Amino acid sequence: MSRVTMIGMPGSGKSVVGRIVAERLGWQFLDTDKVIEARRGVALQELIDQVGEPAFLAIEEETLLEVEFPDSCVIAPGGSAIYSGSGMQRLAELSTVVFLDAPIAEVRAHIAGQAPRGIIGLVEAGSLEALLAVRLPLYRRWAHLCVSCCEATAEVEADQVLAQLASYWHKN
Numbered sequence: 001m002s003r004v005t006m007i008g009m010p011g012s013g014k015s016v017v018g019r020i021v022a023e024r025l026g027w028q029f030l031d032t033d034k035v036i037e038a039r040r041g042v043a044l045q046e047l048i049d050q051v052g053e054p055a056f057l058a059i060e061e062e063t064l065l066e067v068e069f070p071d072s073c074v075i076a077p078g079g080s081a082i083y084s085g086s087g088m089q090r091l092a093e094l095s096t097v098v099f100l101d102a103p104i105a106e107v108r109a110h111i112a113g114q115a116p117r118g119i120i121g122l123v124e125a126g127s128l129e130a131l132l133a134v135r136l137p138l139y140r141r142w143a144h145l146c147v148s149c150c151e152a153t154a155e156v157e158a159d160q161v162l163a164q165l166a167s168y169w170h171k172n
């Protein structure tokens with residue numbers, strides 16, 4: 001199957017690692033957060049602030065269901081994509097889904113280095129640890145492959161993803 005989708009917590013590296021995986025395969029890279037920003041003409045954080053979390057999830061679902069994903073592409077949806085059963089069903093049918101399983105300390109450090117962003121369900125969960133506990137069964141449910149990332153550079157993580165993909169594609 002000539003598409004890959006990266007899923008995982010915000011800050012786990014879906015966009016950065018996904019882009020490197022795409023480059024190494026000579027494939028296109030598509031970040032659905034960027035698609036939403038381009039369609040709406042606002043930064044993602046601003047959109048979440050404007051419409052609220054439930055409406056953002058509806059916009060994200062609509063995007064996952066409507067975008068035409070080309071052949072030979074790596075897709076990086078937002079970390080909240082797993083809240084859309086129909087969106088994930090579509091991605092699982094048209095791509096190999098890779099869960100970037102990053103330790104929470106790494107997630108926290110990566111998020112801290114970035115501009116503020118709305119993380120869906122974080123306020124309700126109370127902490128990143130509690131949010132991960134809620135999301136983990138969903139990430140695992142939709143993943144064809146789980147790649148554990150531990151204090152490696154994005155380049156090394158991309159190599160790990162590619163090695164596991166090669167093995168998965170060989171068997172499936």
Ligand SMILES: Nc1ncnc2c1ncn2[C@@H]1O[C@H](COP(=O)(O)OP(=O)(O)O)[C@@H](O)[C@H]1O
Binds near residue numbers: 014017076111154
């Ligand atoms: N393995 C890594 N090593 C160092 N920095 C990383 C790594 N993965 C991601 N980052 C950094 O963390 C931030 C969030 O990464 P990003 O790819 O946007 O995550 P996601 O798309 O999963 O939210 C970026 O600044 C990125 O450069």
Ligand SMILES: O=C(O)C1=C[C@@H](OP(=O)(O)O)[C@@H](O)[C@H](O)C1
Binds near residue numbers: 011014044081121
């Ligand atoms: O996990 C989340 O709740 C979110 C993750 C973000 O994308 P990244 O996972 O690419 O950071 C973005 O879609 C939005 O801020 C919500």
Ligand SMILES: [Mg+2]
Binds near residue numbers: 016
């Ligand atoms: Mg991203």
